[in-house]
Amino acid sequence: MNKKSSNNRQEIVTAAILIIGDEILSGRTKDSNVNYIACHLTNIGIRLMEVRVIGDDEEAIITSLNELRAQHDYVFTTGGIGPTHDDITAQAVANALRVPLIEDGRALDMMRQHYSDDKLTAARRRMARVPEGAQLIQNSISFAPGFMIKNVITMAGVPAIMQVMLDDITPKLQVGKLMHSTTIVHNQPESTIAAKLEELQCQYTDVSFGSYPFFKDGNVGTQLVLRSTNKSHLNSAKKALNNYLDSI
Amino acid sequence: MNKKSSNNRQEIVTAAILIIGDEILSGRTKDSNVNYIACHLTNIGIRLMEVRVIGDDEEAIITSLNELRAQHDYVFTTGGIGPTHDDITAQAVANALRVPLIEDGRALDMMRQHYSDDKLTAARRRMARVPEGAQLIQNSISFAPGFMIKNVITMAGVPAIMQVMLDDITPKLQVGKLMHSTTIVHNQPESTIAAKLEELQCQYTDVSFGSYPFFKDGNVGTQLVLRSTNKSHLNSAKKALNNYLDSI
Numbered sequence: 001m002n003k004k005s006s007n008n009r010q011e012i013v014t015a016a017i018l019i020i021g022d023e024i025l026s027g028r029t030k031d032s033n034v035n036y037i038a039c040h041l042t043n044i045g046i047r048l049m050e051v052r053v054i055g056d057d058e059e060a061i062i063t064s065l066n067e068l069r070a071q072h073d074y075v076f077t078t079g080g081i082g083p084t085h086d087d088i089t090a091q092a093v094a095n096a097l098r099v100p101l102i103e104d105g106r107a108l109d110m111m112r113q114h115y116s117d118d119k120l121t122a123a124r125r126r127m128a129r130v131p132e133g134a135q136l137i138q139n140s141i142s143f144a145p146g147f148m149i150k151n152v153i154t155m156a157g158v159p160a161i162m163q164v165m166l167d168d169i170t171p172k173l174q175v176g177k178l179m180h181s182t183t184i185v186h187n188q189p190e191s192t193i194a195a196k197l198e199e200l201q202c203q204y205t206d207v208s209f210g211s212y213p214f215f216k217d218g219n220v221g222t223q224l225v226l227r228s229t230n231k232s233h234l235n236s237a238k239k240a241l242n243n244y245l246d247s248i
Numbered sequence: 249m250n251k252k253s254s255n256n257r258q259e260i261v262t263a264a265i266l267i268i269g270d271e272i273l274s275g276r277t278k279d280s281n282v283n284y285i286a287c288h289l290t291n292i293g294i295r296l297m298e299v300r301v302i303g304d305d306e307e308a309i310i311t312s313l314n315e316l317r318a319q320h321d322y323v324f325t326t327g328g329i330g331p332t333h334d335d336i337t338a339q340a341v342a343n344a345l346r347v348p349l350i351e352d353g354r355a356l357d358m359m360r361q362h363y364s365d366d367k368l369t370a371a372r373r374r375m376a377r378v379p380e381g382a383q384l385i386q387n388s389i390s391f392a393p394g395f396m397i398k399n400v401i402t403m404a405g406v407p408a409i410m411q412v413m414l415d416d417i418t419p420k421l422q423v424g425k426l427m428h429s430t431t432i433v434h435n436q437p438e439s440t441i442a443a444k445l446e447e448l449q450c451q452y453t454d455v456s457f458g459s460y461p462f463f464k465d466g467n468v469g470t471q472l473v474l475r476s477t478n479k480s481h482l483n484s485a486k487k488a489l490n491n492y493l494d495s496i
Contacts, residue, residue, distance in 0.1 A: 028473060041275070052301075195370070
């Protein structure tokens with residue numbers, strides 16, 4: 001329902017995440033960037049609509065990136081901007097956007113502040129290559145920058161570095177209305193209240209009612225999560241649901 | 249490089265995962281199913297090529313499912329098969345595959361073994377609806393089954409239930425050659441060995457050389473992960489890399 005096709009762009013800003021890395025697909029590495037970025041976007045008023053994880057494969061990156069950036073206001077990529085042969089994200093982003101990949105003087109300057117010339121090897125200089133016209137994203141940890149070009153934000157895969165890059169780019173992003181949410185814990189299986197939930201969902205059209213089972217100490221319970229950009233409707237819906245739960 | 253277009257189907261079996269759930273996109277819930285399924289598939293000889301996370305939105309499910317099942321041998325979905333109004337996965341899979349969604353007598357029987365008639369409410373019966381022609385997947389935890397139809401495997405989102413469903417369906421899956429891997433820890437930044445890695449990658453074409461930086465106790469190091477379906481080539485590549493690392 002929250003699709004870009006029906007966006008009022010003042011109110012709803014959407015995003016996708018593209019995680020790039022064979023190591024996630026093989027299971028060797030557990031991704032933690034998706035949840036971090038998801039929480040961050042929710043907190044600043046950007047609605048995450050889709051996540052994709054793909055391997056270190058240029059064709060796959062280009063295809064996914066072009067699909068996602070056509071559908072959403074922003075695409076955040078993580079991974080593949082290091083110094084080794086398997087780091088192909090910068091080149092793939094440049095190719096997807098049909099601009100040259102250039103060694104960027106500003107990026108080199110950032111790195112020169114921390115590396116002497118003999119340490120600024122060919123491999124490290126590789127990390128100063130960005131698509132022509134990109135805005136650089138500061139990396140206060142290991143100095144090689146990320147970049148934003150058009151609606152694509154390209155960040156490192158190492159969580160700590162991704163996080164400082166996300167902080168650096170955040171003030172430059174357009175944001176929409178904040179999504180408010182509230183959680184009610186119901187100590188019964190969700191099937192016991194499914195009918196009422198559906199009724200409330202029909203009644204409160206701009207509040208989304210999510211129902212998530214949990215298992216704890218041998219009991220089955222339900223977390224009921226209500227979400228809306230309209231705080232007063234959210235409070236009314238919560239009150240109606242609590243009244244019902246008190247009555248059963 | 250490991251794309252289905254170049255598959256010998258005896259050797260390479262590919263898969264995608266489709267995670268369905270607003271709660272993952274909002275950041276409220278941390279997904280753990282991707283890593284679990286990724287490791288499982290690697291261990292049984294199925295190559296995970298892509299993961300997508302989308303919301304509880306029928307159109308998004310249908311579009312993603314049809315794209316992924318056309319590209320890969322299997323698509324594993326998780327989430328959205330519970331008893332509440334926001335559980336729309338079974339209906340979406342049926343619609344994507346253009347078959348009716350029916351209340352399945354076998355599924356009802358499975359549930360009747362654990363629920364008396366008065367407990368088998370309309371909401372719970374909803375979980376006995378599967379696409380016509382589907383094979384059922386046993387759920388030894390909460391009894392409502394998952395299902396497999398054509399190349400789509402639909403499982404619960406609750407990790408413990410997903411895991412028993414994955415175990416139940418595994419013997420029925422076609423698998424390919426096992427991917428072997430080995431990891432070498434190098435206590436220097438990856439930029440120090442980037443040139444040699446690229447040279448070795450060119451030399452050992454059926455071994456993939458991945459390079460992953462890590463930060464520990466203030467030091468920067470690199471995990472070098474070599475992967476191949478050919479164990480003897482993998483061992484030769486590992487020996488060549490170790491010889492180089494010993495020499496520097």
